[in-house]
Amino acid sequence: QTGAASLYQDLGNEAGISKIVDESIIIFLQDARIKDTFKETNIPRLAQLLKEQFCVISGGPCKYSGDDMKVVHQGLGINAAQFYALAEDVQIAMDKLGISSATQNRLMALLAPMKRDIVFPKPRT
């Protein structure tokens, strides 16, 4: 297989993605750069939706049942440094799970363009 479908497999299918997301969230919640953003978040729900979303974008047989990325994130005041911090944490999680850097980079390439729906300039006051 080539392309997106094989990324899903290279991430370890549903079980592998589940581990990546669970491990990532543990790291997010310990990361001083971003943890405060998740203070009021329903973490089990976030985990479920991230698993669905990673499955879909990697070409897996899933449906994403959450809300639009822009709608969800635009009020949260997330800056670019925090965006890169979260991406780094996902990579740390994948390192822990023994995912190759080639496979990690393919997932990162799919996450990177979402930045425009997650980071917004501060409104002028």
Ligand code: HEM
């Ligand atoms: C490519 C990067 C990112 C992806 C793929 C992503 C994905 C998601 C998804 C799927 C949800 C659930 C949507 C829903 O509630 O319907 C969500 C919610 C959330 N994300 Fe992100 N996110 C990203 C970056 C970030 C960053 C950088 C932060 C903060 C540092 C962040 C903070 C949050 C918070 C706080 C929620 C929960 C909002 C709520 O409870 O209403 N996200 N994200």
